[in-house]
Amino acid sequence: MNIYDISKKAGVSIATVSRVLNNSSKVSEQTRRKVLAVMKENSYTPNAFARSLGLNSMHTVGIMCADSSDVYLAQAIYYLERELRNNGYASMLCCTGYQLEEKEKYLQLLLSRNVDAIFFVGSNFVEDTDDRNNYLYTTANRIPIFLLNGHIAAPNIYSVLCDDYQAILDITNEVLRTGSHQPIYLYRSLSYSGRRKLAGFTDACLEHGLSFEEERSFLCPVSLDNTREFLSSLEANGVVFDSVIAADDELAAGAVKYALASGKSIPGQIQITGYNNSMFSTCSTPEITTIDNRVEFMCTTAVSLLMQAFQHKSIPAKTTFSGTVVHRQTTRPF
Amino acid sequence: MNIYDISKKAGVSIATVSRVLNNSSKVSEQTRRKVLAVMKENSYTPNAFARSLGLNSMHTVGIMCADSSDVYLAQAIYYLERELRNNGYASMLCCTGYQLEEKEKYLQLLLSRNVDAIFFVGSNFVEDTDDRNNYLYTTANRIPIFLLNGHIAAPNIYSVLCDDYQAILDITNEVLRTGSHQPIYLYRSLSYSGRRKLAGFTDACLEHGLSFEEERSFLCPVSLDNTREFLSSLEANGVVFDSVIAADDELAAGAVKYALASGKSIPGQIQITGYNNSMFSTCSTPEITTIDNRVEFMCTTAVSLLMQAFQHKSIPAKTTFSGTVVHRQTTRPF
DNA sequence: TTGTAAGCGTTATCAC
């Protein structure tokens, strides 16, 4: 059943059927009704492929992320898909892992489907050197791309991100003000946002007159067990710390495991903070003080910007918003 | 840059270019090389829309789920997408919520993009009555559909699922054998798999000669706090229990919160079990004994079946596999 | 092995 069949049965031309399909105003109410009736009668659905060939768009956007089962990324995907769907767009998901070659390779999957735009979710899509970011530039030559929690300045690339520097600065300040003098910082990557966070930690320490003769920031293996063991070995190696500022909630949850296992009281002997306000922070006991970096806001903003871009409106290349500290049980009150 | 441009520059016909594109064997090695060179030179990518119009497929399958940010579903999505991608298929994600009207409505988003098949992930897609499952039947008239962790018998509908009945029977048996006499069962829905799980719990109790004069299974509100409060109020209302069999890890994690808050020792005074072997079970302290229902296996199996179906091989309508108990710290050893 | 030409089912540009 195609547009020709319908046009015959309705006694009109295919052009008219097409007009009804796209509810053009240039159709008399009478014929519109007639055509719609025939369509319904034959439960006709227009062929998506032919349609997209004519329109050069399938109203579909790509979502790239390293790992859709990551709690934080999964949330972002959820909100992005919801917003896109509410705007009539479908979402094509593509997980890439953390290796550059994989990212480049799997990006092709999305590009070969001619998506209208791509969201790159997570800070790990911006690499250190320009030539390693080339895949972003060439993609942006074709379609608008959005970096969520990442930033890079180039034409047709738009960034929406939380001010991670300020957020870590704030939360570290709070920990230091409530009596901790020997904080350590735990991270798992020095991506764009990773570096910003670390800078926040360092600056907060400097503000409080802490010296950095010894290293106080550590690249820490993920998974709760690994983090716990890492902290134990740190302690065994003579590193003294009375608070752990973690770059994400999972690391923080690992730190809680460490404290519980080694009999340290939280937040009495050790304060712990996370980042993302994810399930990890509420699932732990005690629940973890963390940063709410507003995933939902980030995603709705990004989709809204994209919709404006589709309407050829000018949109900002970079949109930053502040996070906020969520006080729970792993830090001491003022 | 289209197929005509390439054919001119390469001095061949568009048919030959197309053959190279689809790596047909009926092209001489020489011309193939020539054409490929020209393509590369002009960084040509075939138009996906035109292509899919000719092939009547975009090599894309839909993934429907209630909520992609749910830890368990997010994992399933991850594995499905990975397997599909490895087979050259793209994944279109669509979250539907738990209401029937929404499911039906958002399903259209996928159908209107002419996906080649759809995975329905989670047991909540099979409704109680036949007419409420009508949307599945009509969809299956067009394309093969897969129910992951759900089951319904109808043409072109395929189910891949864990034997939830047996798994809950096993884990409940273990809890009862190690000295618990007053188990309660916590669930959040009585979907297909929900009912199977409940039956497993009930049968295990009967096997152990437990009477059911009072109700011992409870519809419990989700979120850790709500579960904790629910159990407190249960206790306050005189329900006595020495073990909690939960239908999923999140409920179990809530039960752990309850035990910790009310000073009950785990697993001494109360045993707790979860389901799914998700992050919730390892994130809690103590870590939760749970059922590994093999998400990854389920997903790889489902995709593998789909690929066989695409090759017109006959595949089983229902594939069941067994789960396994993962022993952790919330149950007593034998 | 290669080329010609007829689809595929729409949208869009003209005339009328």
Add this chain to the structure above:
DNA sequence: GTGATAACGCTTACAA
């Protein structure tokens, strides 16, 4: 308002 008809960029018989 409506109807021919030409794109859109590919795949695929069928011929050569």
